[in-house]
Amino acid sequence: MKKIIKITLFLLCLCFLSGLILSFVWEKSAGKIAANENRAKMAAVLAIFPGEDITELSGGGEQYWRAGAEGYAFESSIMGFQDEIKAVIGVDKNMEEIKGIIILKCLETPGLGGEVTKDKFLKQFLVKNSPFTVVKTAPREKYDIQAVTGATISSRAVVKMINERLARMRAVIKE
C-alpha cells in the first residue's frame, strides 16, 4: 500500500513539472506561432487565387477573405483521426464551385490518413459543389468522393468539414 502511494506521488510530481515547463514554453511562443499560421493562411488563399486582391471580411460571426471579383476563401477545421485537421477552402463568387482546398494542418498517420492532404484525394472536390458523399469504391455519381484506402475516418472527416463549412459560409456570405 505504501508503495502505490509512493509511485502515484512520483508520477504526479513528474507530470506536474512537465506541465509547468510546457505551459511556460507555450506562453513564450504562442504569439509567434499565431503569426506564422496567419502568414500560412494568407499564402494558401493567394495560392488558390493567384494575383487577386485579398481583403479580409467578417460577417455573421465568421471571418473570410474575398479575392477580388473571383471568389471567396475561408478557413475550416474538424477533428480527424488523431488531431484537428485545418484547411483553407476557396470557392467561386457564386459559391457554386470549389476552386481549391489547401490543408494547413494534418497530423494523421503518414501514408494512411496523411494521404487526405495529397492532390489525388483533394482534386476530387474541384469544380464541384457540396454536399459530397463518401464512397469506398470508384465514384459513380458526380458528388461521390472516394475515400483514401485505410483512412475512412480521415476521409469522412474532410468531406464532413467541407460540406458543413460550405453550407454555413453560403448562408453567411449570401447575406
Place this chain on the structure above:
Amino acid sequence: MKEFVKGLFEKNPILCYLLGLCPTLAVTTNVVNALTMGVSVIFVLFFSNVIISLIRKAVPTQVRIASYIVVIATFVTIADIFLQANYYEISRALGPFIPLIVVNCIILGRAEAFASRNGIVPSMLDALGMGTGFTLILCLMGSIREILGSGTLLGFKAVPAFFPQFLVMILPAGAFITLGLLVGAHQALKMKYKIK
C-alpha cells in the same frame, strides 16, 4: 570519450541496431529535413538522458518506462513548439514526424539501456554520440536521395544537366534501397577492420 565515439560508427543506432527507422526512411528525401530531424533528436536525446540519469535513483522500477516517456514527451513538445515558432516552413514539411520523436526507439532505448544505469556525464556523451551518429546517417541518406532523386543538394543544383534523375530515390522504395546499401557497407567495413 569512448561513450561519445561508439555512437558514431561502431554502435551507430541506425546501422547497428536498426533503431529509429521510421524517421530514417520517411524524412530523408532532402538534406534540410534530415538535418532538422537529426538536430531535434540530438536535443531531445541529450536532455532526456540528462534528466533520466539525474532522477534514475528516485524512479520506482515499476513505472520507469512511463516516467521516461513523460520526460521524453516534454522535450519533444518543446522542440515541436520551438520549430513551429521559429522555423515554420520546416515544421510543416516534417509534419507529424516531430511529435513522433516521442516514440522513437533510439531515445527510449538509450534511456533504458544507458541513462538509467550511468551518471550524468557519460549519459550526456552517450546522447551526443548516438544523436550525432543518427544525424550523420540521416544527412548521408538525405544527400544521396536528394542528389539522385531531385538532382539537387541543399536545394542547389548539384549534378550536370545530362545526369538523369531517379524518381524512385525520393519515393519510399529509394529509402529502403539506400538504407540497405548503407547497412551492408557498414557491416563490410566492420568485417574488414575486424571491429566487433
